[in-house]
Amino acid sequence: MTSGQHSLALPGAGGKPAARLTGVVPLGGGVPLGARAETPHVLYVRFHPVPPEDVYQGLLTLLGELTPVVEALPPDAALADVRGALRYFGRDAAGLAEIVRVRALARYGVDCTVGVAANPLLARMAAHEAQESQESQGAQESGGPGGGRSGRAAGAVRTVPGDPDAVAEFLARKPPIALPGVGPATARTLSAYGLDSTARIAAAPLSTLQRILGVATARRVHAWAHGIDPAPVTPNAPARAMGAEHRFRRDELDPVRRRRALLTLADGLGVRLRTSGQVAAAISVTVRYADRSTTTRTRTLAEPTAHTPALTAAAYALHDALGLQRARVRSVALRVEGLMDAGLAAHQLTFDPADEKSRRLEAAADRARARFGISAVRPAGFLNVA
Numbered sequence: 602m603t604s605g606q607h608s609l610a611l612p613g614a615g616g617k618p619a620a621r622l623t624g625v626v627p628l629g630g631g632v633p634l635g636a637r638a639e640t641p642h643v644l645y646v647r648f649h650p651v652p653p654e655d656v657y658q659g660l661l662t663l664l665g666e667l668t669p670v671v672e673a674l675p676p677d678a679a680l681a682d683v684r685g686a687l688r689y690f691g692r693d694a695a696g697l698a699e700i701v702r703v704r705a706l707a708r709y710g711v712d713c714t715v716g717v718a719a720n721p722l723l724a725r726m727a728a729h730e731a732q733e734s735q736e737s738q739g740a741q742e743s744g745g746p747g748g749g750r751s752g753r754a755a756g757a758v759r760t761v762p763g764d765p766d767a768v769a770e771f772l773a774r775k776p777p778i779a780l781p782g783v784g785p786a787t788a789r790t791l792s793a794y795g796l797d798s799t800a801r802i803a804a805a806p807l808s809t810l811q812r813i814l815g816v817a818t819a820r821r822v823h824a825w826a827h828g829i830d831p832a833p834v835t836p837n838a839p840a841r842a843m844g845a846e847h848r849f850r851r852d853e854l855d856p857v858r859r860r861r862a863l864l865t866l867a868d869g870l871g872v873r874l875r876t877s878g879q880v881a882a883a884i885s886v887t888v889r890y891a892d893r894s895t896t897t898r899t900r901t902l903a904e905p906t907a908h909t910p911a912l913t914a915a916a917y918a919l920h921d922a923l924g925l926q927r928a929r930v931r932s933v934a935l936r937v938e939g940l941m942d943a944g945l946a947a948h949q950l951t952f953d954p955a956d957e958k959s960r961r962l963e964a965a966a967d968r969a970r971a972r973f974g975i976s977a978v979r980p981a982g983f984l985n986v987a
């Protein structure tokens with residue numbers, strides 16, 4: 602069996618090719634022959650448990666002590682390009698990742714899982730693999746799923762070497778869903794055609810993938826299956842926001858319990874907003890499934906608000922729109938965004954007596970919480986944190 606010439610156009614802004622990689626690809630898959638090894642220099646850091654907003658800001662500052670090239674991925678992750686810091690600190694990227702872990706634990710009591718690789722795609726996948734490994738090990742040591750100390754796994758550092766053969770080996774047996782950006786629907790479509798592993802996707806002709814997925818999606822997925830990700834780490838500042846997550850003790854199938862978790866999260870975020878004198882302009886729901894994939898949906902609120910019933914109704918609507926029937930859900934997260942001073946926000950007056958009564962009750966509940974503690978008043982469907 603011979604090898605064939607392969608030219609892969611990587612998508613850029615506006616759908617135009619941003620880069621072109623030409624090389625000889627073995628018909629059995631793998632990375633292009635002649636591809637050069639690249640020193641791992643990208644860190645994907647995922648903090649756990651999900652830190653409060655002020656702590657998250659401090660953790661981003663911590664990363665900024667190593668490199669100015671930090672991309673915030675709220676509420677619990679960040680990317681960092683440490684290429685310029687390797688020589689300055691006299692350590693490789695994995696050594697810098699260990700520094701991040703130690704400092705995060707020492708300063709904030711927050712552990713983290715760090716993936717280290719030559720690009721954001723591989724770094725993210727390495728972190729997910731490390732976290733799954735730690736969770737599996739913790740479950741075995743505790744005698745079953747959800748055991749151990751609150752079911753939390755310790756952090757870890759996982760490095761994908763820059764050698765092309767090592768990258769191919771890392772990717773080979775992973776299912777399509779393991780590729781960041783490939784959702785459940787795309788994974789099912791690929792599997793229906795027998796492309797049930799990253800190695801098989803990498804070995805498939807690009808023209809075949811284009812017939813299955815369409816031109817743009819096929820180009821991206823084909824590149825990812827070869828471990829290619831031209832996207833840079835883009836320094837940014839996270840939008841003013843706050844969030845919270847509920848992790849179920851077991852993978853949750855019951856939509857009622859998922860809605861109760863959203864109610865609990867919305868109630869807590871509403872209290873935090875009102876206590877800090879802020880309102881939110883948008884809300885997002887993130888569902889994390891048993892296979893570690895996630896779905897996020899965002900909605901702009903009718904008006905900036907900190908009113909718990911309004912936040913809860915929006916969260917319910919986003920959840921219900923996902924149409925989750927028999928999905929095994931590991932956790933749900935709620936995030937409010939576009940925060941502003943409550944005094945600067947306009948509120949549409951209403952003649953609805955029920956709305957007025959609800960807001961009076963909410964104010965009374967807040968006064969009771971301020972006097973007797975946060976747990977003094979809770980909604981009827983409150984779900985205890987796992």
